[in-house]
Amino acid sequence: MRRIIIKRRKLVWGGVALLGLCSAVLLFATNFQLLRLSSSDIQRTTWASPNISWSLNPSNTIVYTGSGTLANETALTSVLNTAFSLWSGAQYQSTNVNTLSFTQGADNGNTSFASGDCVNSIGFSDTLGATGTIALTQVAVVFSTTPGSPAGSYSCSTGATPRTCPNEVCITDADIEFNKSYNFYTPSYSNPPGGYFDLQTVATHEIGHLFGLDHSGLANAVMFPYGDSGTGGIVHILSLDDEIGSAALYTNSSITSMAGQIQGTVSVGGNPAFAAHVVAIDAATGNVVTDTLADNNGSYTLRVFQGNYYVLTLPLATDTSGDSTSNGVTTIYNYNGFHSGYPSSTAVTNFTGKFY
Ligand SMILES: [Zn+2]
Numbered sequence: 001m002r003r004i005i006i007k008r009r010k011l012v013w014g015g016v017a018l019l020g021l022c023s024a025v026l027l028f029a030t031n032f033q034l035l036r037l038s039s040s041d042i043q044r045t046t047w048a049s050p051n052i053s054w055s056l057n058p059s060n061t062i063v064y065t066g067s068g069t070l071a072n073e074t075a076l077t078s079v080l081n082t083a084f085s086l087w088s089g090a091q092y093q094s095t096n097v098n099t100l101s102f103t104q105g106a107d108n109g110n111t112s113f114a115s116g117d118c119v120n121s122i123g124f125s126d127t128l129g130a131t132g133t134i135a136l137t138q139v140a141v142v143f144s145t146t147p148g149s150p151a152g153s154y155s156c157s158t159g160a161t162p163r164t165c166p167n168e169v170c171i172t173d174a175d176i177e178f179n180k181s182y183n184f185y186t187p188s189y190s191n192p193p194g195g196y197f198d199l200q201t202v203a204t205h206e207i208g209h210l211f212g213l214d215h216s217g218l219a220n221a222v223m224f225p226y227g228d229s230g231t232g233g234i235v236h237i238l239s240l241d242d243e244i245g246s247a248a249l250y251t252n253s254s255i256t257s258m259a260g261q262i263q264g265t266v267s268v269g270g271n272p273a274f275a276a277h278v279v280a281i282d283a284a285t286g287n288v289v290t291d292t293l294a295d296n297n298g299s300y301t302l303r304v305f306q307g308n309y310y311v312l313t314l315p316l317a318t319d320t321s322g323d324s325t326s327n328g329v330t331t332i333y334n335y336n337g338f339h340s341g342y343p344s345s346t347a348v349t350n351f352t353g354k355f356y
Contacts, residue, residue, distance in 0.1 A: 045141055046212045048170045050098070050250040054084075054210075055105040057113065057123030057175075076199075077104070079186050080122060083203040086222075086236075087211070090243045092305055095254045097247040100211060113175035115140040118156035118163065120210065122203075125177035133179055134227055135202050137209035140173040174210040178202065187236075194230060201235045202227060213245045217277065218288055240305075241290040248303050255305075262302040265294070266313050268351045272298030275347035276313050283308035311356045315349040 056073065084102040091097060113121050115138050128136060142151040142165050151165035154172055165172070178184060184199040185192040192198070204222045216223035221239040238246075247255060262280060266273040272294070279291035280302045289309065293316075294300045302311070 044249055045169050045171060046249045048165055048167060051101045052211060053103045053105050054120040054122055055108045057108055057110055057121040075186050079200045080203055083200050083207055086204055086238055087207055087246055090238055090246055092243060092255060096252045097243050097255050098250040099252050100246060100250050113138060113177055115173050117158040118173050119158050120174050122176040124180040126180050128179040128181060130181040134182055134197055135176065135178045135206050137206045138175045139171055139209060141169055141171050143169040171212060176206040176210060197227060197229050198234045201233060212249050216241050217291055244290050244303050258305050260304055260306060262304060262309060262311060264300055265298045267298050268348055273348040275316055277316055278302060279312040280304050281310040281312060283310055312353060314353040315351055316347050
């Protein structure tokens, strides 16, 4: 059994034109975590149970007094519960798509966001600085070093220990830190000051990481890695891509009869097109539904609901320097946080987009 900490961030991307731009250009996404992409043993990263508890970390009191826009703990709790409910209540054609449920526990007295305590803390942090990171979710996982075997027991510094991971990979702890270098507002503020971020949108994004989602490349998805301040950055509904992601990780049996998948292989010059961006487009509406990245064999699986789809393959951006604000597109950098094995140096990008 091995333990590792992974971090996902939501990043500021200036410019209100982003959403419009990217809904047309389409980037890339992955709906679920892939582990050890260098091997054939690819695993999703989930909690062992879909019933996940969380608690506020009141030691970071800035949320109540510092920014001046969040009146009290009640307001914060309300926003978080709404965000959690978006995920647990996700439906497709009036049918629940996942089995997620979330329970708020008593406030915890931790003085830091400890990844080894098996307590899912949510609060505000002053350690992130004005780095462009709006919020951060630190996710700890255990995984087996023997493919096909469960990770087994692991220890926690707080509460019951040891605990057991019955799967090859389990999330053991996930802490959400809102960056108090930035200002946030709740939906009750109808006219937020410029530069403020909608806390509910940011929380919904981070909760996606908390239960195992990686970023989406679809600009209408709450798991899109960039956020805007102001009312233009508000995302209060889940996209189909978000819903499919949650269903892929915690499938509700009720939707299996409506669900399917598109599988294929992308190759360039006869070689696997590792990290090719593959997008499913609804043939009837022309709307982008979901997308993913090809694995190291060039293979991809798009999980979709019943329907007819076109498939679009695109190269990732070639900028490997990180989250670029200069070219306005997301790169493979956005997908390497969960040690999913997407090395930026080996993404195959020497091809042009193709529509099928
Ligand atoms: Zn993120």
